Amino acid sequence: MKEKPVLQVRGYAKRFVLHEQGKVIPSSYDVNLDVYPGNLTALIGPTGSGKSTVLKGIYRTYLPSDGQLLFTRENGETLDLAQVDEHQVLELRRNEVGFVTQFLHFLPRQPSEDIVAQPLVQRGYRQEQAHKLARDMLAAMNLPERLWGISPATFSGGEKQRVNLARGLIAKPRLLLLDEPTASLDSKTTDRVVSLVESLKHEGVAMLAVFHQPELVTRMADRVVELETPTLTATPLEEIA
Ligand SMILES: Nc1ncnc2c1ncn2[C@@H]1O[C@H](COP(=O)(O)OP(=O)(O)OP(=O)(O)O)[C@@H](O)[C@H]1O
Numbered sequence: 001m002k003e004k005p006v007l008q009v010r011g012y013a014k015r016f017v018l019h020e021q022g023k024v025i026p027s028s029y030d031v032n033l034d035v036y037p038g039n040l041t042a043l044i045g046p047t048g049s050g051k052s053t054v055l056k057g058i059y060r061t062y063l064p065s066d067g068q069l070l071f072t073r074e075n076g077e078t079l080d081l082a083q084v085d086e087h088q089v090l091e092l093r094r095n096e097v098g099f100v101t102q103f104l105h106f107l108p109r110q111p112s113e114d115i116v117a118q119p120l121v122q123r124g125y126r127q128e129q130a131h132k133l134a135r136d137m138l139a140a141m142n143l144p145e146r147l148w149g150i151s152p153a154t155f156s157g158g159e160k161q162r163v164n165l166a167r168g169l170i171a172k173p174r175l176l177l178l179d180e181p182t183a184s185l186d187s188k189t190t191d192r193v194v195s196l197v198e199s200l201k202h203e204g205v206a207m208l209a210v211f212h213q214p215e216l217v218t219r220m221a222d223r224v225v226e227l228e229t230p231t232l233t234a235t236p237l238e239e240i241a
């Protein structure tokens with residue numbers, strides 16, 4: 001029997017309305033994909049084809065313009081992420097949906113170890129336990145120990161990305177979204193990420209990931225979905241209304 005997908009995206013579209021310029025920008029259009037437990041679906045396509053916009057719609061950074069984002073919860077219930085309210089969005093982010101974005105967001109002066117431990121603390125882990133797991137994850141990501149107590153504000157791109165990944169991978173959410181997770185990593189750290197992704201697959205985590213390098217798609221993906229740059233050009237607002 002085929003396992004039920006954790007996520008089914010049907011006819012997803014996102015348009016941005018630029019009121020001050022009177023234009024509508026199509027970003028993603030008619031995206032369809034499935035993500036299964038313990039599998040990785042890769043999202044590929046040229047710059048500007050809307051890959052990040054798909055992930056941001058699923059995480060509800062953006063409200064989708066069209067389509068269904070059907071998410072099956074741990075308890076078997078299916079929710080349309082395009083319809084759930086803000087309160088539910090926050091609850092899902094805390095417990096079931098994780099996102100490693102292209103850029104790390106953090107509070108000023110927050111030490112790297114705290115940033116990585118935070119998702120576990122929010123889920124109710126004891127501080128001590130959360131910090132132990134955070135240190136293990138930072139070590140697994142090859143971040144030098146002298147940097148663990150420091151804010152990533154002054155880190156190099158690759159160092160920031162290691163903190164970002166450690167934070168995203170630590171909580172083992174049911175659905176993990178990854179936006180170019182290895183973009184600024186050296187080959188040794190990339191290999192570590194690949195093996196961590198493999199171990200997450202064994203634990204049943206469903207992943208949807210954006211990659212630019214075809215080599216990584218070959219190494220990690222179970223399915224590939226290709227987006228094309230929208231052929232529609234920016235439309236004057238009055239023609240849409
Ligand atoms: N907040 C926004 N407001 C207006 N337009 C946006 C917004 N976010 C994205 N877009 C537009 O949507 C299109 C798709 O952007 P997106 O970031 O999803 O592309 P991408 O496929 O992830 O590209 P890359 O490979 O460069 O990361 C782009 O043309 C972009 O300018």
Ligand SMILES: [Mg+2]
Nearest residue numbers: 051052053102
């Ligand atoms: Mg992108």
